Amino acid sequence: MTAGAERPEAPLKVVVAKPGLDGHDRGAKVVARALRDSGMEVVYTGIYQTPESILRAVVQEDADVLGLSSLSGAHLEYAKELGELLRANDRADVLFIVGGTVPPEDAEALNDYGVHAVFGPGTPTGELVDYIKANARRVGSA
Amino acid sequence: MFEFDEMQIDAVVAKGRQGLWGPLARAVSLVENSPPWEVSVPRAPRPCHIVGVTGPPGAGKSTLTGRLIESCADAGQRVAVLAIDPSSPLTGGAVLGDRLRMETHLSGRPEVFVRSLASRGSHGAVAGATRNIARLLELSGLFDIVLIETVGAGQTEVAIVEVADTVLLVTVPGLGDAVQSIKAGLMEVADAFVVNMADRPGVRETTRHLRLAAGRANAVYQTVATEGQGVDELRVGLQKRWQDLTEGDRLQELRLHKWSSDASLVAEAWVADCAATMDLEPQDSMHNAVNRILKEAAVRWTQ
Structure with missing residues (x-):
């Protein structure tokens, strides 16, 4: 039953998190704002997060997308652990993105861990927004 | 129109008891994504204390809520939090930042359920959805207390916290006058007041001011949320209020009144x-x- 026009699809929900000891969160905040401005609902969990706390945020918030920001070089370890946690907790449907200083040669390993896309420094935020809109809620159905 | 059936609720409860929050989180989304008139949440066999936490921006609501989580959990209470932040009226997007300030109080407490919500849509729709989600949390029987946190900046927020059994208005020293004049609507619905950042000058005047306005000498608490000061006293006060409400018919009367x-x-x-x-x-x-x-x-x- 609807009072008005067709109801639009619910906004995408994105968890943006920074794992580990790297406290450089300007990039993550810029991304959070850009996603908000494109109509998404962004839960920013802040710096120094553990894989467990990030997983908890994804599960409790019922997120469609997880964006991990890493500038410390520890992206492989965290992505591997989070990929495993997502699968073990029935959330392999989450679109899993890593951003930050990631050497191109790591992309393949990240893919194996369950990361769907990697965005390096200098990526225009519009590109990120377009990627998320095209792929969120479609993981595994392609 | 959908109604939660027993099977859905059973799955939520069974997983929730193990600290697995996926089914509950999805059920919350279902309610969140539906207009309030399309959702019917059956009445819970056992009520839980629904507490609204509101106040002006910057008063420290999230930090205080984080401390309350800690205090309640340590006292053996099962806690859920709904943290509501405004959606942009232009884009519909939102940055939900309350979780960030609660995060340190959540580590090592997987039994606490925290959900951020954007205040989508019209005033009545947000309040209606929040009410339904709170009722769903209550129905699950997984919680003793549900904290609903929202910035107290207008009528929408008054409507949101009005679904609560107890409304806490959080303010800071020096804001007494402003709170009384600007947030007249909030003053009226508040059941208790918290003067946060009580290590700042002006705390006595603000407290006195609120006592006069509240007309109930015991309903003003002083806290320093960043240090955790005064939070246990506040938690005990909330427990006492819940006891008073649940002894006899007061809660029933209160909820009947809110129902309309x-x-x-x-x-x-x-x-x-x-x-x-x-x-x-x-x-x-x-x-x-x-x-x-x-x-x-x-x-x-x-x-």
């Missing part, structure tokens, strides 16, 4: 939703325009 305002909120949301899609002639008189809106809303409701 809940219904009018949903009605309001329906009418607003309906009016948004109508072409109203600007040259029409206000009376005629309202007439058309109400008639159309009634017709669509019965369709």
Whole structure:
């Protein structure tokens, strides 16, 4: 039953998190704002997060997308652990993105861990927004 | 229209008891993504204490809520939090930052359920959805206390916290006058006041001010949320209030009273939703325009 026009699809929900000891969160905040401005609902969990706390945020918030920001070089370890946690907790449907200083040669390993896309420094935020809109809620159905 | 059936609730409860929050989180999304008139949450066999936490921006609500989580959990209470932040009226997007300030109090407490919500849509729709989500958390039987946190900046927020059994108004020293004059609506719905950042100058004046306004000498607490000071006293006060409410018929009366305002909120949301899609002639008189809106809303409701 609807009072008005067709109801639009619910906004995408994105968890943006920074794992580990790297406290450089300007990039993550810029991304959070850009996603908000494109109509998404962004839960920013802040710096120094553990894989467990990030997983908890994804599960409790019922997120469609997880964006991990890493500038410390520890992206492989965290992505591997989070990929495993997502699968073990029935959330392999989450679109899993890593951003930050990631050497191109790591992309393949990240893919194996369950990361769907990697965005390096200098990526225009519009590109990120377009990627998320095209792929969120479609993981595994392609 | 959907109603949660027993099987769905059973799955939520069974997983929730193991600290697995996926089914509950999905059930919350289901309610969040539906207009309030399309959701029916059965009444819970056992009530839990629904507490609204509100106050002006920057008063430290999230930090205080984080400390309350800690205090309640350490006292053996099972806690859920709904943290509501505004959606942008232009883009519909939102940055939900309350979780960030609660995060340190969540580590090592996987039994605590925290959900951020964006205040999508109209005033009545947000309040209606929040009410339904709170009722769903209550129905799960997984929680003793549900904290609803929202910035106290206007009528929408008053409507949101009004679904609570207990409304806490959080303020800071020096804001007493402002709170009283600007947030008149909030002052009236508040059941207790918290003067946070009570290590700052002006705490005594603000406390006195609030005591005068509240007319109840025991309903003003002082806290320093960043240090955790005064939080246990606040938690004990909340427990005491819940005891008072649940002994005898007070809670039932209170909720019956809120029920009528809940219904009018949903009605309001329906009418607003309906009016948004109508072409109203600007040259029409206000009376005629309202007439058309109400008639159309009634017709669509019965369709």
